[in-house]
Amino acid sequence: MKIEESKKLQFLEKMIFIRQFEYKIIDFARTGKIYGSVHLCVGEEACAVGTGFAFKKEDYILPTHRGHGQAIARGTDPKKLLAEISAKETGLCKGRVGSMHFFDKENNIVGCQGILGAQFPIAVGVGLAINLRKEDSIAACYFGDGTSNQGLFYEGMNFASIWDLPILFICLNNLYGMGTHYKKTCKIDIYEKAKLFGIKTDTADGNDVEEVYEKTLKLSEYIRKNKKPGLIELYTYRWLGHSALDSRPYRPKEEVEEWIKKDPIKRYEEKLLKEGIPVEEIDAVKASVEKQIEETAKFAEESPFPEFTKDMEI
Amino acid sequence: MKIEESKKLQFLEKMIFIRQFEYKIIDFARTGKIYGSVHLCVGEEACAVGTGFAFKKEDYILPTHRGHGQAIARGTDPKKLLAEISAKETGLCKGRVGSMHFFDKENNIVGCQGILGAQFPIAVGVGLAINLRKEDSIAACYFGDGTSNQGLFYEGMNFASIWDLPILFICLNNLYGMGTHYKKTCKIDIYEKAKLFGIKTDTADGNDVEEVYEKTLKLSEYIRKNKKPGLIELYTYRWLGHSALDSRPYRPKEEVEEWIKKDPIKRYEEKLLKEGIPVEEIDAVKASVEKQIEETAKFAEESPFPEFTKDMEI
Amino acid sequence: MTRDLTYAEALREAMREEMEKDKGVFLVGEDVGQGYRGCFAVSTGLYEEFGPYQIIDTPISENTILGCGIGASLVGMKPIVEMMFADFVAVAFDGILNQAAKVRMMSANQYKLNLVIRLPGGSKNGTGPQHSQSLESIFMSIPGIKIACPVTPYDAKGLLKEAINHEDPVIFFEHKKLYSLKGPVPEEEYKIPFGVARIAREGKDLTIIAISYMVNVALEAAEILKEKHNLEIEVIDPRTIVPFDLETVGKSLKKTNKAIIIEEGIKRDGVGAEISSLIMENFFDYLDFPVKRIASKNSIIPMSPRLEKAVIPNKESVVKEIEDLLIL
Amino acid sequence: MTRDLTYAEALREAMREEMEKDKGVFLVGEDVGQGYRGCFAVSTGLYEEFGPYQIIDTPISENTILGCGIGASLVGMKPIVEMMFADFVAVAFDGILNQAAKVRMMSANQYKLNLVIRLPGGSKNGTGPQHSQSLESIFMSIPGIKIACPVTPYDAKGLLKEAINHEDPVIFFEHKKLYSLKGPVPEEEYKIPFGVARIAREGKDLTIIAISYMVNVALEAAEILKEKHNLEIEVIDPRTIVPFDLETVGKSLKKTNKAIIIEEGIKRDGVGAEISSLIMENFFDYLDFPVKRIASKNSIIPMSPRLEKAVIPNKESVVKEIEDLLIL
Numbered sequence A, B: 001m002k003i004e005e006s007k008k009l010q011f012l013e014k015m016i017f018i019r020q021f022e023y024k025i026i027d028f029a030r031t032g033k034i035y036g037s038v039h040l041c042v043g044e045e046a047c048a049v050g051t052g053f054a055f056k057k058e059d060y061i062l063p064t065h066r067g068h069g070q071a072i073a074r075g076t077d078p079k080k081l082l083a084e085i086s087a088k089e090t091g092l093c094k095g096r097v098g099s100m101h102f103f104d105k106e107n108n109i110v111g112c113q114g115i116l117g118a119q120f121p122i123a124v125g126v127g128l129a130i131n132l133r134k135e136d137s138i139a140a141c142y143f144g145d146g147t148s149n150q151g152l153f154y155e156g157m158n159f160a161s162i163w164d165l166p167i168l169f170i171c172l173n174n175l176y177g178m179g180t181h182y183k184k185t186c187k188i189d190i191y192e193k194a195k196l197f198g199i200k201t202d203t204a205d206g207n208d209v210e211e212v213y214e215k216t217l218k219l220s221e222y223i224r225k226n227k228k229p230g231l232i233e234l235y236t237y238r239w240l241g242h243s244a245l246d247s248r249p250y251r252p253k254e255e256v257e258e259w260i261k262k263d264p265i266k267r268y269e270e271k272l273l274k275e276g277i278p279v280e281e282i283d284a285v286k287a288s289v290e291k292q293i294e295e296t297a298k299f300a301e302e303s304p305f306p307e308f309t310k311d312m313e314i
Numbered sequence C, D: 001m002t003r004d005l006t007y008a009e010a011l012r013e014a015m016r017e018e019m020e021k022d023k024g025v026f027l028v029g030e031d032v033g034q035g036y037r038g039c040f041a042v043s044t045g046l047y048e049e050f051g052p053y054q055i056i057d058t059p060i061s062e063n064t065i066l067g068c069g070i071g072a073s074l075v076g077m078k079p080i081v082e083m084m085f086a087d088f089v090a091v092a093f094d095g096i097l098n099q100a101a102k103v104r105m106m107s108a109n110q111y112k113l114n115l116v117i118r119l120p121g122g123s124k125n126g127t128g129p130q131h132s133q134s135l136e137s138i139f140m141s142i143p144g145i146k147i148a149c150p151v152t153p154y155d156a157k158g159l160l161k162e163a164i165n166h167e168d169p170v171i172f173f174e175h176k177k178l179y180s181l182k183g184p185v186p187e188e189e190y191k192i193p194f195g196v197a198r199i200a201r202e203g204k205d206l207t208i209i210a211i212s213y214m215v216n217v218a219l220e221a222a223e224i225l226k227e228k229h230n231l232e233i234e235v236i237d238p239r240t241i242v243p244f245d246l247e248t249v250g251k252s253l254k255k256t257n258k259a260i261i262i263e264e265g266i267k268r269d270g271v272g273a274e275i276s277s278l279i280m281e282n283f284f285d286y287l288d289f290p291v292k293r294i295a296s297k298n299s300i301i302p303m304s305p306r307l308e309k310a311v312i313p314n315k316e317s318v319v320k321e322i323e324d325l326l327i328l
């Protein structure tokens, strides 16, 4: 597959943007501007961007509890997202829910999940609706390696399989669920589980944005065309703690360092340079991100806090 | 494996007993002596007997909602069971719960399940306790084909697999869950699901009592010795409706007739005759069953109904 | 034109009418279509009429069945989810508590969840502890949902049609003992708005607020007490317990000054606890004595008919409690 | 000898002592042992002390985690199950409603279920709608279980030790805001029996019954009202809401003739509904006015601190409500 240069630069830009966005959250958190649980995706940007760019406008997205990158790559306005995480009136959900449970109807984001596994049955419902209404969209259902141990994952795959639902299951396998290594929780590779259900599967280096993009696109098109489910497992790593300011040392230092060497952004930048994209263009991207991030932060900071309104009571 | 003649006659006796027991329930039901939902296992007697005889006294049993045969083969006093189903004070649980939720501590029956799938997590807990206390027992967890679609089944297999739990999963595959054929609900053979988890599996003709017995015994011994889980899938058929007096015609007549031809009892009786067991002995078994059934019925009928007692309120 | 229909037929007619009007309405659940055709035969015939796009059989997986409803509703359909027995909703409880109920409030009204969850509840024929519960009160303390519990065929149809088009999730309790009972149902289109109680019997001496099947028990008890003691009992059927029509109750109390609540669920923190508190908070000065709650004992619903009778209120026990209360 | 311990330390000490005494006591849950060492660090260090036979990490599968408890308890162990957040118990709700709670009654006392389910509940730091709920009332209408909600480190330890040895399932609510608070805890062995309330503050003018963290809010409010209006407020902490110590409440009411219930759960059919009904049924004639319920709004627990403050009772709102009530 030939990816245009402009798209490549977009990939790079979005990845850098997502990372800066996450670091901005840490800044915010350190100065008490962030509320609630916040799960950051630094190190996993290629997964977010590679998948997010593979969807069409009409597709439905179910991000995880670690969903900022997934949403931003999808098209969510980062200003509204940061405002949401900062508990502001201008946030996606008026500051009501923060990082872990936002919805973004404009971009067909039907809700992130604070309850691990709850996305699977909902994705089945979305997929069912697509089929009943003969739409051309697909439902993209993100989940983590740890979450794949919920029984709901299997039920979801089963329904998708017997009903031929256009669901793309996207596993972000970052090796850990909180402090627990996947290997301690299950002996089976996640994509193997899907294979059992006759679901078309693929795996990818989750730190290689183009590979993620190409494979996701291919699988999405297969799903769209054949109205059958697919699953892609992306191998990646989160650099930071489980949540924003958490730094419990449950992972070997060497492992973390090893993965930081596989930095999806640095790696992609080097690749683009090698391909002959001028360093100025890359610098321009970086400068642009910096500016956007400042604007995003300013928007969030200057937005007012919400007041309680009657419609919050049902 | 060489099975002694006396044991063979026991197999036959128990199968006939279970069948007569179930038919006695229909009698009772027709004359208004039975309360609540009752699920009968006529046609599936070889599964109950072949597995039940393979356990040791110290093993723990979790029967299904269709559990009379499973319990009787295990050793449950049929008098107390019929009394329970007839809502009598002398029942296993003092007439409180009937056919679907009885417990029989004397025989380590830790409860039948009215909630399909709820047996799996409980079996995990029992298996865990066996390991923590270094017991030699195993936990036998019965379930139906339809029930295998609950996410809990997968969770249970996963825990059993990663923790090496001594659980024997026993699937009674009678092709249907109520009115729905298994093929409409899942594309995967049930034993294949277990294989994925690295669980040792076997399948058997569920209408051949010796095959069921031998394979269950072998798998149980494997589990006991290696402290690892196993799963056996038994192919069988229920002759009657989903519940006692139900006769909805959701199954093709020919299919039912086909399976009635495979009658596990008739077939076994013929086999024993062919092996040279005198017809008199078989007739003696039948006569003995008849007598036991009459005694069982009499006990249940003559027992008093329970009164509400304070200990029923917690 | 009005005919007599059973409660089950009335529910079926409600679904049929809405499915005809709107292809976005569908029923999903275990054995609702082909094969068993509805455990209580509520949906019998609908599969033949509407086919697999609107009558959807599922594997035994309550969680994902509910998810079919939540997901499809999120993208604009109007699903009806059937749990075969109300008790099984426990398997899918997270979907209600943490998902369905919260979607509108969490998304700040971006998404509304037009979703009906039909729950055949209550005790009938000794189906025992895991198939007989009246779980209304467990749902009452969940913000974001509505709870309907129709008693007559008329209400069953009217409330279900309202629920199917309602923009928040509706927990729709059907009582198994009601399915075969008949009552008049007009052929003409109608819906019953939520939060409007029905006076099932008028009276001036005592107000009974009864939930679900207990309305019928209350009516029987009222008849007996009329004959025995010439008591005029008013029986109020709230029809929906969330929202609850406190106004109608208040009007009645101003007349009778005495209130009893009867429910089949257990007493501790039951539906009656909320209604009793509401009444006392709002009509304290009208009450001759504290609101009385009659409910099931704090036990399992036993299979044995005799035990069941000891656990669940019935007309004799209700008559006796009222006689004791009024020292008749 | 008495030391000051945090609530989390007190819980840990209770588990440690019981685990030492009885190898049948074990803790099972997500990240309770190695790795994360307890989401709220309650079990930190116990893995190192007791190893994988008593401190058991699991996959993310709440249903089966609860099953570990039910199954092991059925065969005679004394498991402690931890749900990482109380809200996740919804995922495993069937195990409580239809299994654990019913085992003893269904089996006619053949089996008893010695099982503790630890639920870190309540709102702290804006963890939002799916991680902040106070779900006490949902469990209150389930027969067969006990519900503890300790407030002080002393009670946390004493009630947990009691719970670990209790022969029915105990839903053990811990409030996240309490974990870091300190209080005196004796080194000597003690347990706190269920159903015995604690008078957290004595007074004669008004009785507040407060649940979980709201006890602290009530104490703060009482202090303010003492200073502002010289009001002497009695604050009662029931410690267990099932069983509920109505006697202590009654004694207080005979003195104050006024009752308020404060809880963090939502008001509709909340814990307050049951307590309010009980009070009115039993002490109607002592009451100057109806029992007042102060509780969270019928909403999600929002993440935004300002919204959260509008939803959940706090000392200012409680003071204001009491001032309004007494027209001060």
Ligand SMILES: Cc1ncc(C[n+]2csc(CCOP(=O)(O)OP(=O)(O)O)c2C)c(N)n1
Pocket (backbone or CB within 6 Å): A064, A065, A066, A114, A115, A116, A117, A143, A144, A145, A146, A147, A148, A172, A174, A176, A177, A178, D030, D060, D062, D084, D088, D091
């Ligand atoms: C039902 C449920 N159980 C547990 C949690 C607590 N929790 C939040 S994130 C997390 C780890 C999830 O791991 P994984 O799925 O691998 O995603 P990752 O955090 O690695 O992105 C846990 C246990 C939760 N939010 N919901």
Ligand SMILES: Cc1ncc(C[n+]2csc(CCOP(=O)(O)OP(=O)(O)O)c2C)c(N)n1
Pocket (backbone or CB within 6 Å): B064, B065, B066, B114, B115, B116, B117, B143, B144, B145, B146, B147, B148, B172, B174, B176, B177, B178, C030, C060, C062, C084, C088, C091
């Ligand atoms: C959680 C739950 N869902 C649905 C039911 C209703 N139900 C009882 S038996 C049954 C069919 C079970 O099929 P299978 O597991 O194959 O067992 P079989 O009846 O064939 O022995 C159903 C749907 C139930 N009891 N519990």
Ligand SMILES: [Mg+2]
Pocket (backbone or CB within 6 Å): A144, A145, A146, A172, A173, A174, A175, A176, A177, A178
């Ligand atoms: Mg992970």
Ligand SMILES: [Mg+2]
Pocket (backbone or CB within 6 Å): B144, B145, B146, B172, B173, B174, B175, B176, B177, B178
């Ligand atoms: Mg079957």
